Amino acid sequence: MAENTSAGPLVSFCFTTFKRGAILRSTLDSIKLQGYTNYEVIVSDNDPEASGRSFVESMNDRRFKYFCNGQNLGMKPSFNKSLERSSGEYIVMIADDDPVYPDMLQTLINLKNEYPGYGMYMGGCDWFCADKEVAKQYKLDVGTNSCISNEHDLNFVQVFSTSDFIKNLFTFKIFSHFLWSTCIVKRDILISLRGIPDYGTPFLG
Missing domain, CATH: 3.90.550.10 (Spore Coat Polysaccharide Biosynthesis Protein SpsA; Chain A)
Incomplete structure (x- = not known):
């Protein structure tokens, strides 16, 4: 576009x-x-x-x-x-x-x-592990790992307040689905x- x-x-x-x-x-x-x-x-x-x-x-x-x-x-x-x-x-x-x-x-x-008016917008991601050592470190498989949540339908949107986002991030509820590059x-x-x-x-x- x-x-x-x-x-x-x-x-x-x-x-x-x-x-x-x-x-x-x-x-x-x-x-x-x-x-x-x-x-x-x-x-x-x-x-x-x-x-x-x-x-x-x-x-x-x-x-x-x-x-x-x-x-x-x-x-x-x-x-x-x-x-x-x-x-x-x-x-x-x-x-x-x-x-x-x-x-x-x-x-x-x-x-x-x-959803206008928010400070950050985030999407899902894939993690690629090139070898067994990297995969073991992140508890993933060698190759491409989808980090899209399997708890929700595709295109599901969840809205967080600032405090709720920080809480969910540091309790690892969204970390596996989150990269700052996304x-x-x-x-x-x-x-x-x-x-x-x-x-x-x-x-x-």
């Missing part, structure tokens, strides 16, 4: 990367296949040698924007650099190894339009929080 972009992108994909150019490029390719097109991609590279630059520039798309941090800031500070550099109303905080399905954005935009979050919320806090683990922020 094309949209008038004169006011700027509605969504910003915010990346951090570090010396994983081929993996990054694969995820960027998946974003370029989005049916919904009013977005930008911000890549903040923790490699001082700017090894990710060529992979981003090879997209040949002005929506894909590359920035070298000049030093390795660490994962969360680099994500926050991407947030600072973004201009979308909504943010997708996306890891460089999290490819997305072509209908991801359109699905979330439809959800936003049907959410759009209002940028002004993240800015008001001064970005993503760093608790020493990629799973908390």
